[in-house]
Amino acid sequence: xxxxxxxxxxxxxxxxxxxxxxxxxxxxxxTQLTNVKESTYTQIEVIIRNHVLPTFGHKKS
Numbered sequence: 465x466x467x468x469x470x471x472x473x474x475x476x477x478x479x480x481x482x483x484x485x486x487x488x489x490x491x492x493x494x495t496q497l498t499n500v501k502e503s504t505y506t507q508i509e510v511i512i513r514n515h516v517l518p519t520f521g522h523k524k525s
Contacts, residue, residue, distance in 0.1 A: 470501040 474480040480496050488496075490513065497508045 467500055467502045471497075474500060 471480065475482055479499070485493055494505060494508050497503060498505050
């Protein structure tokens, strides 16, 4: 739950910009999201590569 709360706060403070996520490389997305509490590089990488990016037609880096 801390992850979702921290992510929401960072989006509201514009520390993480979700509106332009489709313009970032996979590594840039992962770097932004690993700054969220209770997240690790491996967790974010698996979620991004397997679930989120294919939905947006995002290219692999």
